[in-house]
Amino acid sequence: MMEHFNIAIDGPAGAGKSTLAKKLAQELSCVYVDTGAMYRALGVYFSRLGLDLADEAAVSEAVSGATVSLSYQDGVQQVFLNGEDVSAVIRSEEAGLAASRTSAYPAVRAQLTQLQKDLAAKENVVMDGRDIGSVVLPDAQLKIYLTASSRVRGSRRFEELKAKGENPDLSRIIADIEQRDEQDKTRKVAPLIQAEDAELLDSSDLDINGVLERMRELCRSHGIL
Numbered sequence: 001m002m003e004h005f006n007i008a009i010d011g012p013a014g015a016g017k018s019t020l021a022k023k024l025a026q027e028l029s030c031v032y033v034d035t036g037a038m039y040r041a042l043g044v045y046f047s048r049l050g051l052d053l054a055d056e057a058a059v060s061e062a063v064s065g066a067t068v069s070l071s072y073q074d075g076v077q078q079v080f081l082n083g084e085d086v087s088a089v090i091r092s093e094e095a096g097l098a099a100s101r102t103s104a105y106p107a108v109r110a111q112l113t114q115l116q117k118d119l120a121a122k123e124n125v126v127m128d129g130r131d132i133g134s135v136v137l138p139d140a141q142l143k144i145y146l147t148a149s150s151r152v153r154g155s156r157r158f159e160e161l162k163a164k165g166e167n168p169d170l171s172r173i174i175a176d177i178e179q180r181d182e183q184d185k186t187r188k189v190a191p192l193i194q195a196e197d198a199e200l201l202d203s204s205d206l207d208i209n210g211v212l213e214r215m216r217e218l219c220r221s222h223g224i225l
């Protein structure tokens with residue numbers, strides 16, 4: 001196996017990035033870095049301060065008061081905000097929304113981008129997010145753009161919600177996904193984009209093992225395995 005490597009996985013919400021990135025990191029015995037969790041942690045910080053999240057100046061000024069750090073327990077990423085373990089808190093809908101709004105601000109991105117670069121310089125990582133191949137790790141040995149049709153992503157989300165006992169509306173979910181894609185792709189700073197040298201992997205017709213097998217093949221063809 002290659003001595004030091006970085007793998008970047010980007011793609012839209014619901015394509016299965018975190019599930020696959022986690023599994024791949026396990027197989028390669030390296031660190032899985034969930035960058036969405038970092039944006040969520042900062043989102044929690046700004047919300048707790050009671051800031052108006054639409055106020056870019058206020059949010060940008062506050063960012064220097066937050067330190068996000070990661071640690072790993074049995075290979076599972078834990079996220080800390082100023083020393084407090086916020087791993088559970090960041091999973092709320094509210095934290096996701098706060099992350100989505102504040103991740104558009106350059107000052108917020110600058111802080112986390114540096115942290116992500118530092119981590120990848122020290123360790124072998126599989127890092128997932130939106131701008132990893134394009135901005136954070138432009139020299140990654142392997143870049144994967146993992147996607148799936150909005151219909152397939154919508155159906156997966158639909159099944160998840162049904163399993164939780166909810167009564168979801170499939171067409172509504174698909175419409176929301178398409179709207180979020182549009183937002184992510186058209187924002188000014190670090191939009192969701194397939195890097196020029198990224199491998200496109202469409203999981204619409206593959207199950208988890210099928211995607212993982214494609215990822216192994218890409219690791220081999222890129223000299224990582």
Ligand code: DC
Nearest residue numbers: 035036037039099100103129130131
């Ligand atoms: O993947 P997620 O839902 O945990 O991400 C939370 C938010 O953070 C999402 O709105 C997109 C944003 N994000 C980002 O802008 N850049 C990244 N590298 C990762 C996440």
